[in-house]
Amino acid sequence: MSARPDRESLPYRDCVGVAVFNQEGNVFIGRRKPDEGTEDRTEVEAPWQMPQGGIDKGEDPLRAALRELYEETNISAVSLLAEAPEWIYYDLPDEALGIALKGKYRGQRQRWFAFAFTGGDSEIDVLSPGGGKHPPEFDAWRWERLTRTPGLIVPFKKQAYEKVVEAFADIPQRFTHV
Template structure:
């Protein structure tokens, strides 16, 4: 068993992107054999503002530019998740035990044709719009609690 006191949480941000019908954007990762879907999220660059990082991650992962989204609200506190022990020190090759994320709710102002997974460094093999209440069952098990917290933080704004 690893001594987790040596590991900290990677600074990160995520976006719950909602369309006009109230559905949430999810993508299926290229690097996973699981039938798991996730919202756009990722690590922050050194000194990067969480909102800028979330919008950068959105564009890098989905091809959706920041001009096609409107930030509705920000989660009032950071949310964390822990990686399974066998992935700690492997996923990011650094001393991270998981991520501490700042989440944003954003409205998608574009059209489905604006989504382009063929980005310079693709992360997703497929995407779709999902019902918000289906999200916790769609994500990898170790992020389920995090997704429940994101939903609770934004439910009043959906």
């Protein structure tokens, strides 16, 4: 058994997170697909989350957010509402350190964006995302209240999601008071 790497010696992976709001002010969440060979799973083992992903070398974070959103959900009909004012961090739990994120990172440093979804639900396709050119990361999706998302995510990302809720707290009201 190999020793766990020293957390402090590992960098954070630069990523984006995407909050997509529908006309009712609810946010898109996808249920993480189970890992290969683990078809039976509980809600805890395959929690819900908003789209997120890595920023490619030299890529603008906003461009990365739009790319990741399309690659994970097939959504392209959006307009930018807001960007979180600062990077939001989360650390991997000890048992995942040196394993998750290819073993190279201690966690993620995320730039979060909020978008208004301007398309129809028929545009969303989590089973054949990115025009069918990307493997699915989700096996189901739904619209949910932003304030409920911290309770639906894996526990080690809960504080990060609480910061996302705080950053975008005013957005749902923009839709409900039109």
